[in-house]
Amino acid sequence: MDDGSIDVKRAARDAAYAMPLADINPADPELFRTDTWGPYFERLRAEDPVHWAVSQEEDVGGYWSVTTWNDIMAVDTDHEAFSSEPTIVLPDPAEDFTLPMFIAMDSPKHDVQRKTVSPAVSPVNLALLEPTIRERCATILDSLPIGQEFDWVDKVSIELTTQMLATLFDFPWEDRRKLTRWSDVATAAPDSGIFSSSDPEIAENERRAELFECVDYFMRLWNERVNAPPAGDLISMLAHGEATRDMDRMEYLGNLILLIVGGNDTTRNTISGSVLALHQNPDQDRKLRENPDLIPSMVSETIRWQTPLAYMARRATRDVELGGKTIKAGDKIAMWYVSGNRDETVIDRPNDYIIDRDRVRQHLSFGFGIHRCVGNRLAELQLKIIWEEILKRFPTIQVTGQPRRVFSSFVKGYETLPVIIPTKL
Template structure:
């Protein structure tokens, strides 16, 4: 597989190091869409790891780019609050949403309310339920893979990554499987700006989000009238801490669960195949040693970093890295940068599937907001690769992916592949 992005990356390297440091802005979705943000973060880690960007499409914000500093912010929810939202939001999006009610979710809350709502839904991803789900996920993975074409180019994102995660998410919601791709579509509508993904305008985005929330309000009403069941909507409708939440708060949690249950796993499934093709010696090592799948999964989650950042708001003046972050300032923890911090992770730009301590990464976050579904993500990735290795001697990536135009979701819109043959 050839890398058609070399010139773009060289240009990004030159721009990142020639620009005045004080004006450096890593929050540029075009850089992420071109996989060209790496030199910006490399320079910030080296020269200004606690960096203030005064002007950007997202307003003023601080960038935290080193591993240990990110952990310090992530684990101090009293100083760095989630209540104002957990992502950088563009000024355009803020203006568009100015006259609409806020839709808070538990990830954008601080304890104790956060803890109460998270506890309500966490049983669905507890070890006992994952054990029950594993055979179902395996059966679905096998069916997906057995239906793939041999010897012709197809889009891995569409036929594999989206399909498996949509099936799993529909199960968690007890949403009709025949309508599962609506969940995938709504996730893309939530996370894309007009002109990208399926979003063509703010009006269309509003309309489709409203449709999504209308569907889930109907599900809430039906589940609230029924006996408690073991799905996310029923849990919220009957939970002591959530059954009295207002509609806007419920909608915020729906958006969180759709995005969290879809984007991260789907983009890591795609990222794993892309990374293995970029690193053929590692792919060969995996085929010869399938017991490395678990380690490969963790290494991919680090290497891919499916959510590039999380944001917080300072609740007080605080010193970090010789700088003063003021009360009210927005702070971006760039997981994508911390996962490439060579002061903590040896040779971090390399993809090494038998790396010592592969679970040492930032991709799931730390502290009270650590990803509630992290074990489910790992389970889906593990199962799909166990089934891939049984069926296909190799899956070849035959072109560069189309990457997501976002500073939050770090993923793939398309990934062209060919499966030359099935295993004997």
Template sequence: MDDGALDLQRAAREAAYSMPLEEINPADPEIFRTDTLWPYFERLRKEAPVHWAVSEEKQVGGYWSITRFNDIMAVDSDHATFSSEPTIVLPDPEEDFTLPMFIAMDPPKHDVQRKTVSPIVAPHHLAYLENIIRERAGVILDDLPIGEEFDWVDKVSIELTTMTLATLFDFPWEDRRKLTRWSDVATAGPESGLFDSTDPEQAEQQRRMELFECVDYFTRLWEERVKAEPKPDLISMLAHGEATRNMDRMEYLGNLILLIVGGNDTTRNTISGSILALSQNPDQEKLLRENPGLIPSMVSETIRWQTPLAYMRRTATRDVEMHGKTIRAGDKVAMWYVSGNRDEEVIERPNDYWIDRPRPRHHMSFGFGIHRCVGNRLAELQLKIIWEEILKRFPKIEVTGPPRRVYSSFVKGYERLPVVIPARN
């Protein structure tokens, strides 16, 4: 970490501990873009584990933050008290652009829709995908430039996960980068730099236009699949599934966004995070290269360390007491996975990147209860394979500059990570 980054971290710590608790807004995207979120969550865990904040963003307003591991697990496991409807993000949906999706539903509808797509990550299908992912990972890595700087996010993380996602959808190969764009647009705010304008109204208009392009494209695929025999791809599963075949256009789009973001954004950001984490912790990289058998443990530790989705929102269905605070029926509740994964009371040395830590899968990046990530094994598989293939090929990957992080408090990720693969002597 250079002097500028250290100064930024020191300033963040001073700000986090000097401002009144009620002024802390953990959903501020700027603290995620600058990677200065940590002291704010540290203070909340210590002093206000159930914390009320009011965001300046009109669609967010007031919300509760839950920041300790065990409290998050309790909220996430109690879908009767903490509902996923109407959305799993803090901004409320616009009345004229509501996107139902099964992750933002309660039982019984959630259960039957999730069950429709879950065969895509069944053990036998993962075994089938493993060889495909490995072959593609090899092609991607063999095509990387040696001795010159390139963007790891674009060349590797996006490419591998988008290839995998295109396979899951049986999506036209030549258009697969559309999936990346739709994933980014679905979760981005006006200040993200993804839109032609930073004006909130114009950015939202463009976002809707692009997402309508997404659903129109996928509707053509739907019409092809519904006329054919059922196949083991996500569109065919949705088109033929009893619980999903009668979805309207907006519910279809909602579930598409869920599957695209869940199948792409989170894994790609963890792949990028693994390169950064090992670069920042050379002792751990040395340990990994000396013992490739640690790859599965390293994968789990990276998923904890990165926490690619920073939070999930719930909405209280009744008044409930937590740590002396009353959460009222109808209140928004943010479960900050990114904070729970650094909870000193539950996780040993939580701020360390420790690839052979005991119980490496003891983290909350995949959530708990009925909404636990359906694709967690596929995410782990892609990370495992890419690192098995990296270690076969490259003695070193050097990060050559600071990452450019996503401007979002929901998706905790990277827009760019410059690296060089040194030429062999």
């Protein structure tokens, strides 16, 4: 796949080191669409690890960019000094369209709402789900065309994660692709191509209309579940949970978006990322096929290498010293997990994809502290199972062109990934 990517990377590195340090804005989504983010973070880690950045987007403004492993850990594990309210993304929510969700709440409300849904991804429930996931993976993989190019994102990554979400919500099966659409709409930038226009006002109006459609749909399901005995699906848990049963409509929508995006974007983009990473690193692909026991290790390495959510945001509750800088009360902070996962001082050869590296679970992709990803074990389980099933079927998966990446500095993922499977085992 000779696509000139080496020249693109070299040009990005030259640009990253040529511009004034103060002008670097790592939240520029173009850096992620073009996969040229690396050298900008490399420079920030070395020269200005706690960096004041100014976005051109009016609703983002100035924010602190935290790029090294240790500084990210310091922020992520101190929820008293660094609040998750009102949002975990850089743009502030519009005053007339706030979506409370437990990931963007502080204790104690965060704790009781998270506890309400956590049984869905408990070890006991994951053991019950495992045969269903394996059956779904087998059905999806057995339906793929052999010897014909197709889009792996659509046929595999989206389909598996959407089926899993539909199961967790007990959502109508025939409408499950709505979950994917709502996830994309919730996180898309105005000029992402998701909306009919890149005009921010038009795009925002379309976003709100579709998210209201989402909550209206889920309200019907809520009303069905609240009038039925408690069950094991997420909607029933929310409808019957002591800490969540009195949520208003917007808080319900906020938590739905959290669960949909968390269950959709992270897993689907890591599934796609694993195919791309192994294609780009044939020695690691060979290593995996010769020793399938490395699948769990490969999964963890892919989650680090991909970092499917590039950052999480916080807001300082008081003046704090970090990395020699004074962060003022009220300042916004972006913890760049994508950069911490490439920190040369903590991870050996961090830009290399090494499926059997030591301490392979040492990564920031799931966060730390009270907001550590509630579904991280489910994500790992889906990835493990699909690769167990892939290795039973396909001697190789060939990527046939460049992936089209998501235009976002938050969701680090893929819109398309063209592949061919030449033959089956």
